[in-house]
Amino acid sequence: MRSGRREVRSVRAWLAGCRGEEVSVVALEASSVRKVYTKNGQPLAILDVERFSVREGELITVIGPSGCGKSTFLHIIGGFIKSEGGGSIRVYGEEVSGPGPDRGMMFQEFALFPWRTVAGNVAWGLETQGVPRAQIDATVGKYLQMMNLSEFRSHYPAELSGGMKQRVALARVLAFDPKVLLMDEPFGSLDAQTRETMQEELI
Numbered sequence: 001m002r003s004g005r006r007e008v009r010s011v012r013a014w015l016a017g018c019r020g021e022e023v024s025v026v027a028l029e030a031s032s033v034r035k036v037y038t039k040n041g042q043p044l045a046i047l048d049v050e051r052f053s054v055r056e057g058e059l060i061t062v063i064g065p066s067g068c069g070k071s072t073f074l075h076i077i078g079g080f081i082k083s084e085g086g087g088s089i090r091v092y093g094e095e096v097s098g099p100g101p102d103r104g105m106m107f108q109e110f111a112l113f114p115w116r117t118v119a120g121n122v123a124w125g126l127e128t129q130g131v132p133r134a135q136i137d138a139t140v141g142k143y144l145q146m147m148n149l150s151e152f153r154s155h156y157p158a159e160l161s162g163g164m165k166q167r168v169a170l171a172r173v174l175a176f177d178p179k180v181l182l183m184d185e186p187f188g189s190l191d192a193q194t195r196e197t198m199q200e201e202l203i
């Protein structure tokens, strides 16, 4: 498993750079992330990451062959599974121990709520945070339009194609504006043209 760094500089960071200031706020920091699964009765070490950090505005891509532990790593950072023997995850310096709205997770298998409509899925994170209805509706409308899903707002996930489900999942995670976005193969089910549009929108 390896990671590729790509810096997506915010205007603030760019201006600070022009002024010669050092900009290196650490948004996400993980240390001693380990996972061991049992296979055929034998322990199998899947993951052993000593230190991983992402600065504000940075986009990091984790790459590696199927089964090497990419999803496991993201699930640990998202707080959905525990690292062996402790380990620590910090978001802007704050230690986190479970899932939270500071980290938006887009799962490889989409994980949409089947009982909620497209609009209901996108609204979910905002509803849990008690955002006023009018603001929720405006935000949901904005992201459904961005994902080209406005016409499908009243449909249920079972009525959608794989690529459409993936776009709903992307709209849902973007809508609640987390500090850190964790995306597990976010464009895997999209056609080449939509993938390119989504990549541009995201960056």
Ligand SMILES: Nc1ncnc2c1ncn2[C@@H]1O[C@H](COP(=O)(O)OP(=O)(O)OP(=O)(O)O)[C@@H](O)[C@H]1O
Pocket (backbone or CB within 6 Å): 037, 038, 046, 064, 065, 066, 067, 068, 069, 070, 071, 072, 073, 108
């Ligand atoms: N709950 C589990 N119990 C036992 N083994 C597991 C479990 N989850 C994952 N594994 C194993 O851990 C390894 C890493 O799985 P993971 O899903 O993290 O891989 P990945 O790099 O995301 O693969 P892909 O590119 O196919 O999505 C695999 O060998 C898998 O079989």
Ligand SMILES: [Mg+2]
Pocket (backbone or CB within 6 Å): 070, 071, 072, 108, 184
């Ligand atoms: Mg995976």
